[in-house]
Amino acid sequence: xxxxxxxxNAAYEEVSQQIESAALNALRSGCFIGGPEVGNFETLFAAYxxxxxxxxxxxxxxxxxxxxxxxxxxPGDEVIVPTNTFIATWxxxxxxxxxxxxxxxxxETYNITVEAVAESLTTKTRAVIPVHLYGQPADxxxxxxxxxxxxxxxxxxxxxxxxxxxxxxxxxxxxxxATWSFYPSKNLGAFGDGGAITTNDTVAAERMRLLRNxxxxxxxxxxxxxxxxxxxxxxxxxxxxxxxLLDEWNMRRQKVADLxxxxxxxxxxxxxxxxxxxxxxxxxxxxxxxxxxxxxxALRDRGVDTLIHYPIPPHRQxxxxxxxxxxxxxxxSEQLAQDVFSLPMGPHxxxxxxxxxxxxxxxxxx
Numbered sequence: 622x623x624x625x626x627x628x629x630n631a632a633y634e635e636v637s638q639q640i641e642s643a644a645l646n647a648l649r650s651g652c653f654i655g656g657p658e659v660g661n662f663e664t665l666f667a668a669y670x671x672x673x674x675x676x677x678x679x680x681x682x683x684x685x686x687x688x689x690x691x692x693x694x695x696p697g698d699e700v701i702v703p704t705n706t707f708i709a710t711w712x713x714x715x716x717x718x719x720x721x722x723x724x725x726x727x728x729e730t731y732n733i734t735v736e737a738v739a740e741s742l743t744t745k746t747r748a749v750i751p752v753h754l755y756g757q758p759a760d761x762x763x764x765x766x767x768x769x770x771x772x773x774x775x776x777x778x779x780x781x782x783x784x785x786x787x788x789x790x791x792x793x794x795x796x797x798x799a800t801w802s803f804y805p806s807k808n809l810g811a812f813g814d815g816g817a818i819t820t821n822d823t824v825a826a827e828r829m830r831l832l833r834n835x836x837x838x839x840x841x842x843x844x845x846x847x848x849x850x851x852x853x854x855x856x857x858x859x860x861x862x863x864x865x866l867l868d869e870w871n872m873r874r875q876k877v878a879d880l881x882x883x884x885x886x887x888x889x890x891x892x893x894x895x896x897x898x899x900x901x902x903x904x905x906x907x908x909x910x911x912x913x914x915x916x917x918x919a920l921r922d923r924g925v926d927t928l929i930h931y932p933i934p935p936h937r938q939x940x941x942x943x944x945x946x947x948x949x950x951x952x953x954s955e956q957l958a959q960d961v962f963s964l965p966m967g968p969h970x971x972x973x974x975x976x977x978x979x980x981x982x983x984x985x986x987x
Contacts, residue, residue: 684801
C-alpha cells in the first residue's frame with residue numbers, strides 16, 4: 622500500500638461535474654477579467670469569513686504586499702514577522718521597503734506569541750504579521766489587544782488556515798486585514814494561483830481594489846501607483862463551487878489529525894500541540910524527530926510519502942543574507958527546520974491509509 626502525501630485528483634473527482642460546469646459557464650460568459658464570477662466569489666468568501674469585504678488578487682504573496690500598501694506601510698516602518706514561516710511573509714515586507722523584525726515562535730504551537738511580539742516592539746514598529754502556520758491559528762485576539770494599546774496594524778497571513786477559529790471566531794475578520802492564498806494544495810485551493818484579502822475596513826478595501834488594478838477603478842485614470850494582481854474569473858467560479866464544501870473537508874482533516882494524535886501518542890515523535898482556544902484546520906500535520914532524514918527514508922521504504930515544511934528558515938536564505946542574521950541567531954526556528962516533517966494529510970486521505978502510517982511508525986519504534 623502506498624500512502625500519498627496529498628491527493629488533489631480525488632478532490633477534483635468529488636466535484637468534477639460542478640467544477641467543469643462552472644469553468645464552462647465562465648468561459649462562455651466572454652468576461653475574462655473581473656466580472657460577475659469574481660464578484661460572486663468575493664461576496665461568498667467575505668460572508669464565510671464573517672468579514673465586510675473580500676478583495677480577490679492573483680496570489681497570496683501579492684495579497685500580503687497589497688494589504689501592507691493599503692495601510693501605507695513602507696520604508697522606515699518596522700514589521701514584526703515570524704522566523705518560522707514560508708518565505709513569502711518576509712518577501713511581502715521586503716517588497717514594500719519596510720524593515721523586517723523577526724520573532725521566534727512558540728516551540729510547541731509553532732506560532733508567534735503575544736509576549737514575544739511585545740518584547741520586540743520599538744518606536745518604529747508599525748505592523749505585525751502573525752502567520753497561522755500549518756492551519757493552527759495564532760492568538761489573534763491577544764495580538765489585537767496589544768495592537769490597540771500600541772497603535773499597530775495587524776495583517777494576518779492566513780494562507781494555511783481557511784476555516785480555522787480563534788476562541789470561536791472564524792479567522793478573517795478580527796485583524797485589520799487577513800490575507801489568503803488559494804494555491805492548489807491549500808484547504809481551499811484553486812486550479813492554479815489565486816489569493817484574497819478580507820477586511821472590515823471599507824477605506825482600506827477600496828484602496829486594495831485600486832492597488833490590484835493598476836491603481837485604477839476607471840480606465841486610463843490611475844489614482845495610486847498600483848500593480849496588476851487579479852483573480853481569474855475561471856478560478857473564481859471554481860472556488861465558489863468548492864467553498865461550500867470547505868467545512869466538511871476540514872472536518873475530514875480533523876478526523877485524520879485525531880487518529881494521528883491518538884495513534885502516535887506512545888511514540889517518540891513530538892506531536893503538534895493545540896491551544897485550548899484554537900480550532901485548527903490541519904492544513905499540515907507537522908511532527909518533529911531528531912533523526913528526521915532516517916525516519917523519512919524508512920517511511921518511504923514502507924510506502925509512506927512525507928514532506929518537509931520548511932527546511933531552511935527565511936533568515937538563512939540567500940535572499941536575506943544582506944540582513945546579516947548569522948547562524949544561531951534564531952535557534953528555535955533553526956531547530957524546527959532540522960526536525961520537522963509533515964505526514965500525509967488531506968480530506969481525501971483514506972482512514973486505512975492513516976492507520977498504515979501509524980502502523981509504519983510503530984514498526985519503526987519496535
